Amino acid sequence: MWEVRGKRWEKRLLWNKAKKQAWHRGHGTPGTPQKHRIHRTQVLIIGGGATGAGILWDLTLRGIDAVLVEARELAYGTSGRCHGLLHSGGRYLVKDSEVARECYDENQILRRVAAAAIEDTGGLFVYLKGDDPDYAAQWAAAAKKADLPYEEIDVAEARQMEPLLSGNVQRAFRVPDAAIDPFELIVMNVRGAVERGAHLLTGSRVEKLLTDSRGVSGVVVKDMHSGESYSIEAEVVVNAAGPWAGQVAALAGISLEIAYGKGTLLVYTQRLNKCVINRLRPPGDADILVPAKSVSLLGTTDVAVQTPDNPRPSQEEINTLLKLGEELVPGLSSRRVVRAFAGVRPLYDPGESGRGASRGFAVIDHGKTHGVANFYSVVGGKLTTYRLMAERAADLVAAHLGVSAPCRTRDVVLPPPLDACSQGGDSSPLICECEMLSEKELLQAAEKLQTVTPEALVRSTRLAHGPCQGTSCLYRAALLLYREGYLSYEGALEFLRYALAGRWRGMGAVLDDAQAKQLELAQGVYLETFGLETLKNEL
Ligand SMILES: Cc1cc2nc3c(=O)[nH]c(=O)nc-3n(C[C@H](O)[C@H](O)[C@H](O)COP(=O)(O)OP(=O)(O)OC[C@H]3O[C@@H](n4cnc5c(N)ncnc54)[C@H](O)[C@@H]3O)c2cc1C
Incomplete structure (x- = not known):
């Protein structure tokens, strides 16, 4: 069980009351006050996306003192701009059965420990007339071999489940996909950690890595509200900056080959489907429709970009999504779209880019790979596997610190995002x-x-x-x-x-x-x- 109102949470409330009065007096945006500045920690994590939040939670459960530093706000990066699909693994089955298995296993774990952020919508993979029949056959064979619970159902049953589906559906498989709210998931991880003594610094950009004779020894953080910079000493620094991981690694003179794949999504004014609808073909544009609370999201595209900053949907991407979405669900191109947004995939697969790049992840010990001790990077992966990425990173960090406590994030239920x-x-x-x-x-x-x-x-x-x-x-x-x-x-x-x-x-x-x-x-x-x-x- 989590502590609903831990001491730290209460302390923050008190501080918030003081801050509230300052705002009331018209003092403008306050920076993190000096008395709340942290100057020393065992582990400093850079990046308040799902990966960084997951690492904070994991380390805290092992009794390790940790601080999460986020340049903007929690979920500002790719995690807050994604499709919100808790993959069952089906999408990766043919290309990479290991990633598919990871997704399925994590899907099952998260349903237990993060149920408050998940809606068990279920999912369908549908093969449309005209798509590659060999791929569908390969997919069905791979599902059988992997022994994952994907079940072929009658097309009539699929159409009963999703009446808006195209009349061209020729095969349908039921899979345990689900919808996951990335904002809530991240808040739950951070809240759980903060209630147990961890620290969160938002609006705080890491601008420099400090080094001494032993390797990385801390960071210089810029408070984005006050403009002031200050140092935080740390025994270990973990780079979980998603698509910005290359920029953070560069602060230590390390070159990380991150490929940036921009994906655009369309948000419909209504929830159009009950379960996640996937098009059964090699991963391509506009082949997933995810129901998310009161709306549905159609996506995505994959366009190589030069920078992770300010991704914007292009008109061409929007037109492609509408055209291809129409093939999956007729009428989709004339339904009301409320907005489009884009995110950047942090792909780590030296030598490959775009949809050819692996959706797997890597935890890099820069002491071993680049001679820069006390510094780790977690790169690649996806929202669905954030917990596993965090576990692998925390295993290495704990071993480095000589802490033998095992990972507990498979079993400890996360607190809800806000008090209900x-x-x-x-x-x-x-x-x-x-x-x-x-x-x-x-x-x-x-x-x-x-x-x-x-x-x-x-x-x-x-x-x-x-x-x-x-x-x-x-x-x-x-x-x-x-x-x-x-x-x-x-x-x-x-x-x-x-x-x-x-x-x-x-x-x-x-x-x-x-x-x-x-x-x-x-x-x-x-x-x-x-x-x-x-x-x-x-x-
Ligand atoms: C369009 C799209 C759709 C997707 N859909 C899905 C999906 O449905 N399911 C799924 O499983 N995966 C999906 N993914 C992949 C998934 O969203 C990402 O792999 C995952 O969210 C990455 O999380 P992260 O924490 O590693 O990175 P991010 O969420 O990007 O977090 C990194 C954070 O680091 C911060 N930061 C950067 N530099 C600094 C610094 N110097 N100092 C402090 N902080 C810094 C940033 O502000 C950011 O908040 C999708 C990706 C895209 C692009």
């Missing part, structure tokens, strides 16, 4: 109807944040992530946060500016004429009413 207000009788009004977020939940999230930034609020609550994309909730949220003292007047406007820019950028690319007019009206109302004219330049 509704269970305690949350009668406060809804602030975001699409995501069913109440006023109380929003304030509770603000209370728990280390620094109340617009980015942190939107990411931790999923405010404005539903079909209306913030049109009817953001001004109410800004007002509430201002009234309750979490945001100053300027902070509330900044919150609106940040949240609206993010939503509108994703919407602009996918609208038809009528929708474009609606967006223009919403923009007019917001820009005029709140005097946010400068926002136009950010779109």
Whole structure:
């Protein structure tokens, strides 16, 4: 069992109260205060995605003192921009049966320990007339050989499960896919660790690795809110920076061959399917439709890019997704898409790139490979295998520190992402109807944040992530946060500016004429009413 309100959590609440008063007095965004700065730890982990959060949780359960340092907010990187599919392994069955097995095993473990972030939707692999029949046969044979519980079912049964499926489906297999919420998963890992004494620093970019005669001895962190830099000594530093892992390794003069594969996803205004629908063919564009809470996500593409920063969906990718999605689910190209977004895959497969690159992962001990001791990188992989990646990394780190405690993340159930207000009788009004977020939940999230930034609020609550994309909730949220003292007047406007820019950028690319007019009206109302004219330049 987890501690629902550990001492550290309470301490943070007290600090938040003080901070809240400072905001109320209009002092602007506070940086991490000096008294909360950490100057020494056993292990410092760089990167607040699923991998870094998983490592923090694993090390903490082994009794190792650890700090997670994230440049922006939790889930800012690829983890927060992915499809949210808890793979059953089917997608990798033909190309890499080992990765397929890893996915299946992790799928089963996560259903036990992270159930609060998972919806057991189940999944289908469907073979369409015209696709390569040899691939379907190979896939079916590989499934049998791997002894994974994939079951061929009648096409009629598949169509009963998913009535919108194409009439061209000729074979269908049922698989244990599921939908997983990456935001909740990460928060659960970090919350569990923090409640047991670990530390989280968000808005803190690692800018330099410190070294001494023994190897890496710590980092220099820049507080992105105050602009100040300071050092944290660490016995071990773990690089879990996802697609930025190459940049972090370069701080130690190490060259890591990370390939960047941009993937774009479309978000529909409605939930169109009950289970995950996969197209049974060699992995390609637009072959997975995932139901995610109140919406469905179609993806992805795979485009080689030069940088992991600011991935944007291109019109060409959107057109490809709509065209190919139509083959899987007729009518998909004319259904209302609320927004498009993109993420960058951190692929580690020296010599290969794009879909040819392995979805496997590597934990690199740079002491052995590059002569830089006390420094490890965790690269490649996927959300589904984050726990296993964390376990392998933590095994090496624990051995390095002489700690013999074994991994416990297979068995210890993670705490829920937020206290469930509704269970305690949350009668406060809804602030975001699409995501069913109440006023109380929003304030509770603000209370728990280390620094109340617009980015942190939107990411931790999923405010404005539903079909209306913030049109009817953001001004109410800004007002509430201002009234309750979490945001100053300027902070509330900044919150609106940040949240609206993010939503509108994703919407602009996918609208038809009528929708474009609606967006223009919403923009007019917001820009005029709140005097946010400068926002136009950010779109
Ligand atoms: C479009 C797309 C769809 C996908 N869909 C799925 C899916 O459905 N299922 C699945 O299993 N996998 C999926 N994946 C893969 C999966 O999302 C990633 O492999 C996984 O989320 C990577 O997590 P991570 O923690 O390693 O990296 P990230 O989530 O990118 O985290 C790295 C973090 O490091 C931080 N950082 C970087 N530099 C610094 C620094 N100097 N100091 C401090 N912090 C720093 C970043 O801000 C970032 O938050 C998908 C990937 C893409 C691109």
